[in-house]
Amino acid sequence: MPEQRGAMTTRDDRSRPARSMATVLAVPDATRKGNQAYDLMRREIVACRLLPGTRFTEAEVMERFEIGKASCRIALQRLAQEGFVSSMPRHGYRVSPVTVKDVDEVFALRMELEPLAARGAAGRVNRAHLERLEQACRRKITVEMGNQIDFFLEANRGFHLAIAAAAGNGRLYRTLSGLLDEMTRLVALGFGVQGVRPNIENDHTAMIEHLVAGDADSAALVARRHVETFRDMTLEKVIASLRDTAVVAPVRTSRAEGGEP
Structure with a gap:
C-alpha cells in the first residue's frame, strides 16, 4: 500500500508540469489578444465610432474581435477601470456617456x-x-x-x-x-x-x-x-x-x- 501511494504521487507529479505549461502558454496569449481588443475598442470609443451610451454584450465583443471569453474580459476590465465602459449586471456593458x-x-x-x-x-x-x-x-x-x-x-x-x-x-x-x-x-x-x-x-x-x-x-x-x-x-x-x-x-x-x- 505504501508503494501504491508513492506510485500515485509520482504519476501526479509527472502530470503537473504538462498542465502548468499549458496554463503558462495560454495566459500570455489570452492577455495579448485581450490587450489588442482593448486597444481597438478604446480607439472606437474615443473616436466616437462607438457612441456614448451604446450597449453591447461579451458575446458581441468576442464575435467582433474573434477572441475567447478570457481575452474579452481582460479588454472589458481595462476599459471599465479607465471609465470608458460600465457593467450592467445581466445586461452586458454600456459605453460611458458624455455630459x-x-x-x-x-x-x-x-x-x-x-x-x-x-x-x-x-x-x-x-x-x-x-x-x-x-x-x-x-x-x-x-x-x-x-x-x-x-x-x-x-x-x-x-x-x-x-x-x-x-x-x-x-x-x-x-x-x-x-x-x-x-x-x-x-x-x-x-x-x-x-x-x-x-x-x-x-x-x-x-x-x-x-x-x-x-x-x-x-x-x-x-x-x-x-x-x-x-x-x-x-x-x-x-x-x-x-x-x-x-x-x-x-x-x-x-x-x-x-x-x-
Whole structure:
C-alpha cells in the first residue's frame, strides 16, 4: 500500500508540469489578444465610432474581435477601470456617456494649465516643429469627415504637447496629455457627429510668434483665449450631437432648480 501511494504521487507529479505549461502558454496569449481588443475598442470609443451610451454584450465583443471569453474580459476590465465602459449586471456593458459637465471640467483644467505651459515654453520652442504641426492642423484631406477629425486631433494634440514638453515640467506634460486624450472624445462627438471640422483661426500662429520671441505674458494670454474659444465651440457641438443622437440629455440644472451649478 505504501508503494501504491508513492506510485500515485509520482504519476501526479509527472502530470503537473504538462498542465502548468499549458496554463503558462495560454495566459500570455489570452492577455495579448485581450490587450489588442482593448486597444481597438478604446480607439472606437474615443473616436466616437462607438457612441456614448451604446450597449453591447461579451458575446458581441468576442464575435467582433474573434477572441475567447478570457481575452474579452481582460479588454472589458481595462476599459471599465479607465471609465470608458460600465457593467450592467445581466445586461452586458454600456459605453460611458458624455455630459456637459465633462466638457466643463476638461476645459476648466486646460485653461489653467495651457497658459502655464506657454509661460514655461517661451523662448524655448522649436519654431519649425510647431509650424509643421500647425500646418497639419489646418490641412484638409480628401477623406470622410471622421478621418479628417482624427488627423486634426492628432496634429492638435502634438502641437500643444510640444509646447508642454518645451516647458520642461514632466508632471505638467503628463497631466495635459491625459486631458487632451479626454478632449479627443469630446471633439470627436461634437464635430465628428455634426460633420464639421474645428476652426482654430490664427491662435496657433500667434502663439508660435510669442513663444519664439520669448514673450511669456502674451503667449499665456493667447493660450488661455484659445482654450476658451475652443471650449465654447466644442460645447455647442457636443450639445447638438447629444440631442441628435439622443444618447444622453445634456441638461445642466441651476442652483435655483436645486441642482449643482
